[in-house]
Structure formats: structure tokens, C-alpha cells
Amino acid sequence: MENFEPVVVAFACHYCAYTAADMAGTKRLSYPPNVKIIRVPCTGKVDMLHIMKAFEKGADGVCVAACLDGDCHFRTGNVRAASHVDAVRKLLDEIGVGGERLEMVALSAGMGERFAQIATEITEKIRKLGPSPVRKVSVAAGAA
Amino acid sequence: MITAERKPLSELVECVRPYGRILLLGCNECVTVCAAGGRKEVGLLASSLKMAFSKDGKNLDIKEITLERQCDPEYVEELAPHMGEAEAVLSMACGCGVQEVARRFMDKPVFPAVNTKFMGASERQGIWSERCAGCGDCVLGITGGICPIARCSKQLMNGPCGGSSGGKCEVDAEMDCAWQLIWDRLKALGLEKRYEENMPAKDWRPGRGAGPRKIIREDLAR
Structure with a gap:
């Protein structure tokens, strides 16, 4: 467990969080490489199944990074994403993976520092929670 | 439409625990509209079950099929080529669909994955109420x-x-x-x-x- 490096998948909205991550890079801010970013056109496009598949394939944590309240480029995509995240959290609790492994955060395109901070906090939180209970099997199956 | 709700995952896990290969069925009709047992819900349940068993080190093989209608023999017949490899069937259709699959494939255990509720209408997205x-x-x-x-x-x-x-x-x-x-x-x-x-x-x-x-x-x- 000492060598455990969590895998965190971040679904980042093109109009805010992804740009914030880009800005973090431009500003030469460091954040843990554990966070694997998937750019999405809007977090409202992140299907519940996308999140589930991330866990199924071995992610220890997932983060959905959306625009600030009222700032969605498509008006209510971030609101819809919040409902999806709530539903998947309940499902993860039901499965026994733990809903706390799924986070939703909101930030604007200019928040490079905030993105780096969130990436660090989530990585540390997942590190404390330990490997996902499904990770061992899925990683072994993937290697086979 | 006929409305339904997914059964608790713990109940479904116990249903399929004795088996290694299951056929998970959805239906494109009423249960799709009430978001209980359509293609998307089949995908979510398959993923949930796989993870639930993965935790215990068991690899559950799930084949997902969503029929146009599960309460008509013509569509249920489409399952025949896939039934040989399945040890059990878990159906997300309403009670009518589950029974039609059970009737056609006498030698396969068939389990319902949803509780069929009532004939209802949509009040708005996500809310259905009894009407008939x-x-x-x-x-x-x-x-x-x-x-x-x-x-x-x-x-x-x-x-x-x-x-x-x-x-x-x-x-x-x-x-x-x-x-x-x-x-x-x-x-x-x-x-x-x-x-x-x-x-x-x-x-x-x-x-x-x-x-x-x-x-x-x-x-x-x-």
C-alpha cells in the first residue's frame, strides 16, 4: 500500500476546467500526474456509464470538473452533470466501491491555481482511501 | 406505459451469484421510456454487477442484449442463438417480458431485475404516476x-x-x-x-x- 499511486480520471469541460488545467501548465504549476484528464465538450455530456466504465477499468477515483454555477456554455450542462454524479455516487455505494471516490468540482477557465490545488487534494484523498476494490481484478484482467 | 424500478443491487447480486455467464436483457419499450430497463440501464447494471463481483475476485461474464419488445415471441426468438452460452438470464423488462423469455427458454433460469409497478404517465422528466x-x-x-x-x-x-x-x-x-x-x-x-x-x-x-x-x-x- 505504501507504493500505491492512485489513478484519478478527470472529465474536464472544454470551456472551463480543461482550459484551467491548460493554464496550470502554462503557469508551470505542478500537480500530481495521477490525474488523467479527458476533455469533454460539456460535463452534461458525461454519461453515467462513462463514469462507471472508468471505475470498472481500474480508476481509483473520478472527478467531474464543470463550469461555475450559471456559467455553463450550454446553460445547464453542469446542473445535469451534478444529477448524474449524485446518481452514480449512490450506485457506487450500492456496489460497495464507495461514492466518496467520485467528486464533482466547479471552476472557471481562469482558475489554473485552483485546478492544480483540486488535482492535489483529490489525489491525496484517494490515496488515503486506498486502491479501488475493483482495481486489482480489472488491472490483472487487462494485463492478461 | 408500464412503469418499473430496478431492484436493489444486493438482491440481483444474490440471484446471479451461482452463475459465471449471464445474459442481461433490456427492452426498448415501456421500461426504456421510464428509464428502468432500456439499453442504458442494461449497461449500467452490467457495469455494476461486474464491479460487485470483481470486488470478491470473481469475473462475471455478461452479455447485454436489448430487444425491441420482450413481450412478443417474434422478438424473444432473436435470443435463441445467444441462449446456449448463458447459464442464467437477468431481464430488465416488465413482468410480461420476463415471463415471455421464461416461457420460450424452459431450461434457463430467468430472474427479474426490476419491480414492475403500474400503468402510468410522465408528469415530467423523471416523474411517473399511476393513471390506469x-x-x-x-x-x-x-x-x-x-x-x-x-x-x-x-x-x-x-x-x-x-x-x-x-x-x-x-x-x-x-x-x-x-x-x-x-x-x-x-x-x-x-x-x-x-x-x-x-x-x-x-x-x-x-x-x-x-x-x-x-x-x-x-x-x-x-
């Missing part, structure tokens, strides 16, 4: 288009009862009193007089009063 009880003798024409059988908690034919208060039902303060709705609608139609006419006791035989029902359209059945 299938009583077999529709009275909507004289009750202003609001069903006292399905929507009155006491199934009163001459309501409301004394539990109607402020347009709500005594059973649940959030529930509309069906007879208030009927009165409001009759008034809007200018048919208040109809309310004065007592309805006779309902004949329940066209409902479930005479056992399971069957419709035979001879021109179609030949």
Missing part, C-alpha cells in the same frame, strides 16, 4: 377524463370521501384528491350536473374478478 388500473370497464368518459379507480386511494365511484382536504388526499398530503380533480374538470366542461348522478356499484368482473384475462381478436388470431 386496467379495470376492464373504462369510466373516464363520465368522470371528466380522470380515473377514480387508479387515482383515488379508496377507488371510490362516488367521491370524494371525508378525507379530501384542500384538494389533497388524506393518505398523503402531497397526493391530489382524484375526486377534486374530477369536480374541477366537470366544472370546466360545464358538466356539474353529471356529478349529481350516483354511479352504481362497479362490476369488478371485467377486472381481475374472473381470473387472468385474455383478449382474442378472431380476425387477427385466425
Whole structure:
């Protein structure tokens, strides 16, 4: 467990969080490489199944990074994403993976520092929670 | 539509625990519309079950198939080529679909993945409510288009009862009193007089009063 490096998948909205991550890079801010970013056109496009598949394939944590309240480029995509995240959290609790492994955060395109901070906090939180209970099997199956 | 809700995952896990390869079925009709057992819900349940077993080190092989309609033998027949490799079937269709699959494939254990609830309508996205009880003798024409059988908690034919208060039902303060709705609608139609006419006791035989029902359209059945 000492060598455990969590895998965190971040679904980042093109109009805010992804740009914030880009800005973090431009500003030469460091954040843990554990966070694997998937750019999405809007977090409202992140299907519940996308999140589930991330866990199924071995992610220890997932983060959905959306625009600030009222700032969605498509008006209510971030609101819809919040409902999806709530539903998947309940499902993860039901499965026994733990809903706390799924986070939703909101930030604007200019928040490079905030993105780096969130990436660090989530990585540390997942590190404390330990490997996902499904990770061992899925990683072994993937290697086979 | 027929509405349904997924059973608790723990119950489904126990159903499929003895098996290694299962066929997980969805239906493209009612359960898709009420977001209980369509293609998407099949995907979510498959993923959930795989993870639930992965935790215990077991690899569950799930094949996902969503039929156009699971209550028609023509569509259920499409499952024949896939049935050989399946040890058990888990169906997200309503009770009708589950039974049709069980009838066609006698040697396969078939489990329901949803609890079938009622015939209802969408109030808005994500909210469905009961509208029809299938009583077999529709009275909507004289009750202003609001069903006292399905929507009155006491199934009163001459309501409301004394539990109607402020347009709500005594059973649940959030529930509309069906007879208030009927009165409001009759008034809007200018048919208040109809309310004065007592309805006779309902004949329940066209409902479930005479056992399971069957419709035979001879021109179609030949």
C-alpha cells in the first residue's frame, strides 16, 4: 500500500476546467500526474456509464470538473452533470466501491491555481482511501 | 406505459451469484421510456454487477442484449442463438417480458431485475404516476377524463370521501384528491350536473374478478 499511486480520471469541460488545467501548465504549476484528464465538450455530456466504465477499468477515483454555477456554455450542462454524479455516487455505494471516490468540482477557465490545488487534494484523498476494490481484478484482467 | 424500478443491487447480486455467464436483457419499450430497463440501464447494471463481483475476485461474464419488445415471441426468438452460452438470464423488462423469455427458454433460469409497478404517465422528466388500473370497464368518459379507480386511494365511484382536504388526499398530503380533480374538470366542461348522478356499484368482473384475462381478436388470431 505504501507504493500505491492512485489513478484519478478527470472529465474536464472544454470551456472551463480543461482550459484551467491548460493554464496550470502554462503557469508551470505542478500537480500530481495521477490525474488523467479527458476533455469533454460539456460535463452534461458525461454519461453515467462513462463514469462507471472508468471505475470498472481500474480508476481509483473520478472527478467531474464543470463550469461555475450559471456559467455553463450550454446553460445547464453542469446542473445535469451534478444529477448524474449524485446518481452514480449512490450506485457506487450500492456496489460497495464507495461514492466518496467520485467528486464533482466547479471552476472557471481562469482558475489554473485552483485546478492544480483540486488535482492535489483529490489525489491525496484517494490515496488515503486506498486502491479501488475493483482495481486489482480489472488491472490483472487487462494485463492478461 | 408500464412503469418499473430496478431492484436493489444486493438482491440481483444474490440471484446471479451461482452463475459465471449471464445474459442481461433490456427492452426498448415501456421500461426504456421510464428509464428502468432500456439499453442504458442494461449497461449500467452490467457495469455494476461486474464491479460487485470483481470486488470478491470473481469475473462475471455478461452479455447485454436489448430487444425491441420482450413481450412478443417474434422478438424473444432473436435470443435463441445467444441462449446456449448463458447459464442464467437477468431481464430488465416488465413482468410480461420476463415471463415471455421464461416461457420460450424452459431450461434457463430467468430472474427479474426490476419491480414492475403500474400503468402510468410522465408528469415530467423523471416523474411517473399511476393513471390506469386496467379495470376492464373504462369510466373516464363520465368522470371528466380522470380515473377514480387508479387515482383515488379508496377507488371510490362516488367521491370524494371525508378525507379530501384542500384538494389533497388524506393518505398523503402531497397526493391530489382524484375526486377534486374530477369536480374541477366537470366544472370546466360545464358538466356539474353529471356529478349529481350516483354511479352504481362497479362490476369488478371485467377486472381481475374472473381470473387472468385474455383478449382474442378472431380476425387477427385466425
